[in-house]
Amino acid sequence: MAVIPCRASSARSSSGRVPAIRGAADQKVRVRYNCAFFQEALQNVALKVSQNPTVRKAAFLAMNTLWAIPAIAEEAEEKGKIFDFNLTLPIIVAEFLLLMLALDNLWFKPVAKVMDERDEAIRQKLMGVRDNSDEIKKLQEQAEAILKAARAETTAELNKMRRETAASLDAKLQESRQRVEKELAEALANLESQKEETLRSLDKQVQELSDQIVAKVIPF
Amino acid sequence: MQIEQLQIFEIDNPHQVSSVEVHAQVLITSWVVIALLIALPVVATRNLQTIPTGLQNFIEYVLEFIRDLTRTQMGEEEYRPWVPFIGTMFLSIFVSNWSGALLPWRVIQLPHGELAAPTNDINTTVALALLTSVAYFYAGLHKRGFSYFGKYIQPTPVLLPINILEDFTKPLSLSFRLFGNILADELVVAVLVSLVPLIVPVPMMLLGLFTSAIQALISATLAAAYIGESMEGHH
Numbered sequence: 001m002a003v004i005p006c007r008a009s010s011a012r013s014s015s016g017r018v019p020a021i022r023g024a025a026d027q028k029v030r031v032r033y034n035c036a037f038f039q040e041a042l043q044n045v046a047l048k049v050s051q052n053p054t055v056r057k058a059a060f061l062a063m064n065t066l067w068a069i070p071a072i073a074e075e076a077e078e079k080g081k082i083f084d085f086n087l088t089l090p091i092i093v094a095e096f097l098l099l100m101l102a103l104d105n106l107w108f109k110p111v112a113k114v115m116d117e118r119d120e121a122i123r124q125k126l127m128g129v130r131d132n133s134d135e136i137k138k139l140q141e142q143a144e145a146i147l148k149a150a151r152a153e154t155t156a157e158l159n160k161m162r163r164e165t166a167a168s169l170d171a172k173l174q175e176s177r178q179r180v181e182k183e184l185a186e187a188l189a190n191l192e193s194q195k196e197e198t199l200r201s202l203d204k205q206v207q208e209l210s211d212q213i214v215a216k217v218i219p220f
Numbered sequence: 221m222q223i224e225q226l227q228i229f230e231i232d233n234p235h236q237v238s239s240v241e242v243h244a245q246v247l248i249t250s251w252v253v254i255a256l257l258i259a260l261p262v263v264a265t266r267n268l269q270t271i272p273t274g275l276q277n278f279i280e281y282v283l284e285f286i287r288d289l290t291r292t293q294m295g296e297e298e299y300r301p302w303v304p305f306i307g308t309m310f311l312s313i314f315v316s317n318w319s320g321a322l323l324p325w326r327v328i329q330l331p332h333g334e335l336a337a338p339t340n341d342i343n344t345t346v347a348l349a350l351l352t353s354v355a356y357f358y359a360g361l362h363k364r365g366f367s368y369f370g371k372y373i374q375p376t377p378v379l380l381p382i383n384i385l386e387d388f389t390k391p392l393s394l395s396f397r398l399f400g401n402i403l404a405d406e407l408v409v410a411v412l413v414s415l416v417p418l419i420v421p422v423p424m425m426l427l428g429l430f431t432s433a434i435q436a437l438i439s440a441t442l443a444a445a446y447i448g449e450s451m452e453g454h455h
Contacts (some may be wrong), residue, residue: 016223083342084342085342085343086240088344089350091242092344092347093351096347101303103258103308103311103449104304106265107307110268111280112283114268135309148449
């Protein structure tokens with residue numbers, strides 16, 4: 001049966017098997033690989049399997065491929081392969097998480113606080129400005145109302161004045177008309193009386209004239 | 221150029237079954253990235269003022285950018301808790317890539333391997349992709365409970381295998397996109413530098429800066445998009 005090729009446990013003795021690219025110096029530490037435990041378990045399985053011929057063949061093939069893999073891996077590992085995953089991976093995970101905590105507390109939280117406070121202050125100031133414009137509108141409305149009231153007052157006053165002057169003018173007109181009529185009536189009355197007088201005087205003169213005529217005409 | 225590992229663990233116990241290895245060059249460069257990313261806000265938040273100037277202006281701009289990115293992908297109501305995650309994703313990838321391209325790592329000679337961007341290692345990119353996967357699963361389960369699994373049969377149950385496959389291809393594509401871009405750029409620049417070190421590699425390096433910045437943006441945007449998609453519900 002195949003024997004598992006286990007690497008020797010001594011550090012310095014296996015330095016000859018390692019290619020020169022590794023460069024085994026004395027300070028370099030070596031990897032140990034102990035597989036005696038595996039060897040025993042697999043030999044037990046092999047015993048059980050060797051009863052059945054087909055299974056034995058399949059096991060033979062499987063075993064050979066299985067033994068080939070560590071050898072290939074060992075070779076590739078010593079060449080410095082591109083895809084070797086090792087403890088670096090979890091270490092990087094841990095580093096990333098610690099970095100995330102540190103950055104959150106040192107950078108993101110304080111700077112976010114300052115930025116948010118600034119935004120809040122600006123928003124407050126903007127709100128304040130908007131309230132002032134409301135007040136201004138109210139004041140404007142008040143001013144307009146006052147103006148309207150004043151205008152209404154003045155027009156009312158104006159109308160009153162007009163009416164009053166018209167009334168006084170009318171009164172004066174009436175007065176003068178009455179005076180004129182009175183004087184006219186007086187003048188007419190005067191004329192009438194003068195006419196009466198002249199008529200009377202005429203009558204008297206006519207009487208005198210007629211007396212004179214009679215006196216002259218009738219000689220006695 | 222080879223990406224070799226520094227083996228820094230020794231296991232003396234003869235009953236140990238497997239080996240434990242670490243890519244120490246990735247750890248070293250990632251520590252430098254972390255140091256840069258922590259030093260920046262510590263210096264900049266010394267004296268925060270209402271009217272920002274200089275460095276405070278810059279970090280506020282970066283935070284505004286990250287918030288906008290997250291809000292675009294996840295919507296106005298639920299983007300707030302995820303800003304740290306997406307921000308750290310974006311900033312770590314961005315600073316990693318640019319540190320690999322801009323800092324003179326070659327000055328420090330290691331006995332084995334080289335220092336370069338930490339994202340040129342498959343472990344880093346797969347770690348970030350797995351974190352994104354876990355994040356969007358957590359987001360979906362936290363928001364919708366077990367009805368989150370209803371999304372697998374969402375448009376029609378015929379698409380169930382494709383939806384399940386999507387859960388594997390999402391982290392795969394995230395990790396390989398970033399890994400391939402960064403590693404390939406580094407390799408090309410290294411080859412050009414080894415051939416004609418003077419002027420010729422410079423356009424390639426500038427292109428590398430541009431594409432690595434885009435990759436950081438894409439990784440963060442896609443992470444936010446996956447999280448937003450798993451929180452929102454119907455397609």
